[in-house]
Amino acid sequence: MTTSGATRTSSSVWRACCRTAEWIRKGGAGVAALLYPAQCVECGAAIPWGSVVCLPCAERLPHPAGTACAVCGEQLASDSLDLCLRCGTRLRAFDAAVSLGPYDAGLRDLLRRFKFGREKAIGRWLAHELVRRHGSLLGEIDCVTHVPMTRAEERARGFNPSRFLARTAARRLGLPERRLLVKARATLPQRVLSARERGRNLSDAFVAVRSGKGAVLLVDDLLTTGATVDECARTLKRAGFDRVTVATVSRA
């Protein structure tokens, strides 16, 4: 072989390698999985492809325990209670709320990596876990939607984690995912405000962009006071929807 022939051969081999790498990058996720086995994001153990956390680590994640509020799912101090203080003293616009568990070590770490590190495989796994654990409650749903961000908030974050979770959960449930709400203006975190400021902070922040009927699953990443999902649920009910179930990854 001449020198130029050898050069041609090696450059065509190089091009073939580039094409293969490009093919794997674009759509060959299954092939990539064979080449690079998945690892648990918590401990690094080898796990089946499509998983994110190994079974022992999943078991260690915080689970809700004991009696929970019949509406929002908050853990109650006593078995003799049905409702938490917030749901007992105030009518909630949402009908029920479920989550994977309290905002503790493992779950907090996973949620942060998904939201701030944009590790979407983690988000996908969290949404699948939500559906797996609360499948029976989520069986009555007609469509799935999410708590929206303003355009500026979404630009700053790069994506809306709640929408990503909603879309993944909807796919898993075999239900349509719909954009039903927009956020018309920025709001402050409820926990930094006084009781009076809280009402003003959220009023008219969300606007329904579609009306409809039936039961909606409203997805958000984290439930704190519940005021945001409550305001979204109120807006959805004004737009005609009959029932709103809230699903969040965690509750603080």
Ligand SMILES: [Zn+2]
């Ligand atoms: Zn693990």
Ligand SMILES: [Zn+2]
């Ligand atoms: Zn409650």
